[in-house]
Amino acid sequence: MTARSPFSARLRAFTKGFTMNARSLRRVIAASACTALIAGAGLLAASPASAHATVQMYGGKATAGGYGALWMRIPHGCDGSPTKRVTITVPASFESAKPQMIGGWKAKVVKRADGSRQLIWNATGDPLPDDQFVDFGVSVKWPAAEGKVELPTVQHCVKGKVAWIGDEVPTVEVGPASGGGH
Ligand SMILES: [Cu+2]
Numbered sequence: 136m137t138a139r140s141p142f143s144a145r146l147r148a149f150t151k152g153f154t155m156n157a158r159s160l161r162r163v164i165a166a167s168a169c170t171a172l173i174a175g176a177g178l179l180a181a182s183p184a185s186a187h188a189t190v191q192m193y194g195g196k197a198t199a200g201g202y203g204a205l206w207m208r209i210p211h212g213c214d215g216s217p218t219k220r221v222t223i224t225v226p227a228s229f230e231s232a233k234p235q236m237i238g239g240w241k242a243k244v245v246k247r248a249d250g251s252r253q254l255i256w257n258a259t260g261d262p263l264p265d266d267q268f269v270d271f272g273v274s275v276k277w278p279a280a281e282g283k284v285e286l287p288t289v290q291h292c293v294k295g296k297v298a299w300i301g302d303e304v305p306t307v308e309v310g311p312a313s314g315g316g317h
Contacts, residue, residue, distance in 0.1 A: 188288045188299040190307045191270055198313040200279045205286075205307055206235075206272045212265035213292035219262040220291035221271055223254045228278035235272030262293055281309050 191206040212218050225232040227250030234242035234254040239261070245253040256271055263269050278284060283306050288299040299305055 187303055188290065188297075188305050190286065190305045192307070196313070197277050197284075197307050197309045198311065199277060199281045199309050200312050201277050202275070203277060204235075204272055204274045206270035207286065207288055207305060208268060208270050209263065209290055210268040212263070213290060213295040213297050215265045216292040216294035217262035217264045218269075218290050218292050219258045221256045222289045222291070223271065223273065224287045225252045225254060225273065225275070226278070226284060226286075227251045228280065228284065230276040230278075231274075232276075233274040235274070237269065237271065240269075277309050281311060283308050 187210075189208050189210075191208050193206065195203050195205075197203060197205070207221070207223055209218055209221055229252070232244070232252050232254060234244060234256065236242060237256065239259060240256040241259050242254065242256050245255065247253060254271075254273060285304045285306050287304055290297045290299070
């Protein structure tokens with residue numbers, strides 16, 4: 136007869152009050168360890184993605200042909216380097232797009248040949264440090280057509296730059312017209 140290990144003896148003593156035998160207890164422990172691991176991985180995976188240049192709507196809705204505003208959140212620098220300029224390209228489908236006046240930044244609009252507009256904010260004082268954020272506001276007349284709209288955004292830093300384009304391009308979903316004025 137094989138001698139039982141001190142561990143299983145202790146385990147048997149511990150589980151005496153429970154109907155669950157040692158094997159199923161080990162299974163329970165293993166299962167919850169896996170769940171914790173998966174949850175941990177999910178959390179880890181979530182954090183970097185949420186922290187890129189994204190459109191904030193402050194509860195507002197983008198309505199086809201309507202008036203409204205959006206804010207481009209710049210939540211960190213370029214690998215730690217502070218941000219000194221932000222450029223948002225607004226497609227020609229927007230009948231109007233005006234940059235928000237923000238203290239410490241000088242804004243301008245460059246109209247391009249294809250009808251799109253580049254809204255550019257240049258820091259006039261200290262650049263935006265990596266551990267702070269700014270929401271760059273744009274007052275708009277939304278496109279007449281519903282659907283997802285891309286707003287390519289370039290973040291120029293003291294060292295380097297980041298282009299939020301392609302898979303990481305900030306977008307906003309234009310929904311049905313609301314029939315409201317401006
Ligand atoms: Cu990021």
